[in-house]
Amino acid sequence: MAWDRNQMAERAAQELQDGWYVNLGIGIPTLVANYVGDKDITLQSENGMLGMGPFPFEGEEDPDLINAGKQTITELSRTAYFDSATSFGMIRGGKIAAAILGAMEVAENGDLANWMIPGKLVKGMGGAMDLVAGVGKVIVIMDHANKKGESKLLKECTLPLTGKGVVDRIITNLGVFDVVEGGLKLVEMADGVTRAEIDSLTEATLVN
Amino acid sequence: MGKIYNSAAEALDGLLFDGMLIAAGGFGLCGIPENLISAIKDAGTKDLTVASNNAGVDNFGLGVLLQTRQVKKMISSYVGENDEFMRQYLSGELELEFNPQGTLAERMRSAGCGIPGFYTKTGVGTVIAEGKEVKKFNGQDYILEEGIIADLSIVKAWKADDTGNLVFRKTARNFNPPAAMCGKVCVVEVEEIVPRGSIDPDHIHLPGIYVHRIIQGEHEKRIEQRTVRQREEA
Numbered sequence: 001m002a003w004d005r006n007q008m009a010e011r012a013a014q015e016l017q018d019g020w021y022v023n024l025g026i027g028i029p030t031l032v033a034n035y036v037g038d039k040d041i042t043l044q045s046e047n048g049m050l051g052m053g054p055f056p057f058e059g060e061e062d063p064d065l066i067n068a069g070k071q072t073i074t075e076l077s078r079t080a081y082f083d084s085a086t087s088f089g090m091i092r093g094g095k096i097a098a099a100i101l102g103a104m105e106v107a108e109n110g111d112l113a114n115w116m117i118p119g120k121l122v123k124g125m126g127g128a129m130d131l132v133a134g135v136g137k138v139i140v141i142m143d144h145a146n147k148k149g150e151s152k153l154l155k156e157c158t159l160p161l162t163g164k165g166v167v168d169r170i171i172t173n174l175g176v177f178d179v180v181e182g183g184l185k186l187v188e189m190a191d192g193v194t195r196a197e198i199d200s201l202t203e204a205t206l207v208n
Numbered sequence: 209m210g211k212i213y214n215s216a217a218e219a220l221d222g223l224l225f226d227g228m229l230i231a232a233g234g235f236g237l238c239g240i241p242e243n244l245i246s247a248i249k250d251a252g253t254k255d256l257t258v259a260s261n262n263a264g265v266d267n268f269g270l271g272v273l274l275q276t277r278q279v280k281k282m283i284s285s286y287v288g289e290n291d292e293f294m295r296q297y298l299s300g301e302l303e304l305e306f307n308p309q310g311t312l313a314e315r316m317r318s319a320g321c322g323i324p325g326f327y328t329k330t331g332v333g334t335v336i337a338e339g340k341e342v343k344k345f346n347g348q349d350y351i352l353e354e355g356i357i358a359d360l361s362i363v364k365a366w367k368a369d370d371t372g373n374l375v376f377r378k379t380a381r382n383f384n385p386p387a388a389m390c391g392k393v394c395v396v397e398v399e400e401i402v403p404r405g406s407i408d409p410d411h412i413h414l415p416g417i418y419v420h421r422i423i424q425g426e427h428e429k430r431i432e433q434r435t436v437r438q439r440e441e442a
Contacts, residue, residue: 046309047235048382055437063238063429064366064380070236070289070432081378083385083413084235084261085317088310092328111333122297122304123288129336130310133329164333 001192002173008141010035011188012100012171015139021050023091023131025101026069028141032100042078044096046127048087051079068127088127092134099131103140103167105157108204110167110179112140113159125162132163144172144201151203153177153184174198183207211372211422212401216247219395219421223360224253227280231316231358232260232270233387236289237432239380240269243397243425244362249276259283259316259356259390261309261383263293268430274302283356285309289432308336311353313386319355320389320418327352361391364427365414368396369404372416381413388418397425 003011005028013035016022023044024032033043033054043052045067052067053074061072090096105113112132115125132138145151153170169187170177175198176188183205186198199206213219230248234240245264248256249272256279263282264271273279274292281303287293296302307315308330318326327350331337341352363384366377374396376384388394401424 045379047238048379055435057439058436061431061434061436062378063431064378066236066238066379066432070238071435072431072433073435075378081376081381083376083381084309084313084383085386088313092310092314092330122294124284124286124306125308125336126286127309129308129334130330133332134310161334 001190003190004173006031007190008171008173011176012139012141013037015137015169016041016098020097021095023096023099023135025099025128027102029100029102030069044087044090045073046087046091046131048082048084049079051076053079088130091127091130094134094136096131096135098137098139099135100139100141101128101131103142103152105152105154105159106140106142106167106170107154107157108179108183110165111157112138112162112167113157114162116160118160128162132166137168138166140167140170142170142172144174151201153202153204155204174201180207210370211416211420212370213421213423216243216397216423216425217250219423220244220247220251223393223395224248224251226253227255228253228359229257229259229356231356231361231387231390232258233361233363233382233384234260234262234269235379235382236262237264237269237430239364239376239382239384240264241362241364241397242269242427243423244395245270245272249273249278252278254278255280257281257283259312259358261285261312263287263290265290265432266292277301281305283307283312285312306336311336313383315353315356316383316386316390319357320386323355325352325354356390358387358391359393361387361394363388363394363396365396365398367400367402367407368398368419368422369402369407369416370422371404372396372419372422373407373412374398374414374416374419375407375411376413385414388414393420394418395421395423397423399427400424
């Protein structure tokens with residue numbers, strides 16, 4: 001059995017260390033917040049907040065308090081607010097220990113593509129290019145293959161890049177992979193997943 | 209001459225011209241200058257270039273200026289959630305310059321601080337780097353990005369005193385301070401104008417030196433993604 005979305009998020013949460021400031025992307029990465037347990041983790045929202053809290057109770061939504069996905073959220077006792085230039089100052093300045101992001105494609109050299117599909121989908125990179133260029137560790141969570149069953153772990157990205165050689169670790173529904181010299185190194189397999197399954201669904205070079 | 213004006217139209221009087229560059233504060237629909245956007249719509253100023261992180265939604269925020277075809281070009285980091293924007297862009301009616309979000313914020317901030325350009329690692333090796341100067345620092349590549357000086361900044365704050373000292377609220381601060389800093393003229397709309405002296409000088413987020421005209425306005429403050437959690441049963 002491959003991991004589901006929540007299991008992938010739970011596995012990603014294990015990457016986070018006590019005391020870290022972390023930025024979580026939109027989608028599955030957001031779920032990582034549910035699994036940090038007792039660790040002292042401060043979440044950054046790049047629209048100008050450290051110490052992001054959970055969604056508000058119904059009736060307590062505040063239009064002045066949203067996350068980078070434009071969702072209503074809450075503040076915590078540790079929360080600090082700041083402007084966008086300051087926010088990306090701390091991102092670019094390497095103060096954020098890790099970013100966990102979704103991706104469309106990752107290449108074996110750590111190239112990441114997650115912001116546009118030419119001619120089809122034009123949404124923009126938002127803060128993703130700044131994050132992957134600036135934070136300490138870039139962790140990608142994504143499905144191993146796309147809906148057509150094609151590998152998203154590639155020898156080279158086909159889509160426009162978000163960053164070049166920026167990814168450190170990839171967590172897919174099949175396992176955990178590190179970007180190393182010469183390709184991707186299989187670190188861990190999801191329960192019940194076989195090496196043959198991973199080999200058949202991975203275009204990138206797997207090194208031992 | 210005081211900084212307080214009676215209406216958005218009055219505050220923009222003499223500042224608008226076709227083909228101008230406007231920097232707008234806000235992130236999504238949060239902390240956007242709703243009243244000033246409406247007044248620009250009413251004024252009918254055309255061929256605008258607008259530097260703003262987002263372009264609003266179809267019928268709210270900067271989206272209203274797209275519907276009236278007053279915008280020639282957007283400088284933004286993210287334009288999802290806006291069908292009319294997508295349509296105009298894909299059909300070639302609207303120019304779009306994608307900027308990484310932090311690069312856009314710093315282009316505004318730096319220009320406002322008299323720094324015409326800066327080197328950043330953001331976008332190295334991507335389409336963003338095309339045509340830009342590359343310089344090595346400590347063995348790593350950085351690209352040169354230029355500051356944005358706007359003809360006009362439109363900004364939303366929570367409170368202002370009559371000298372233009374501003375206080376923002378929660379994440380509605382976002383791009384508003386950098387947008388304010390990069391404008392040759394900065395017009396601010398607030399929820400409340402308070403007497404000078406009533407804001408603790410230590411609690412001012414943006415000093416009034418950046419602010420030229422102020423209006424008090426009504427704000428709809430639309431929520432883009434209403435997300436809530438359930439109360440646990442006792």
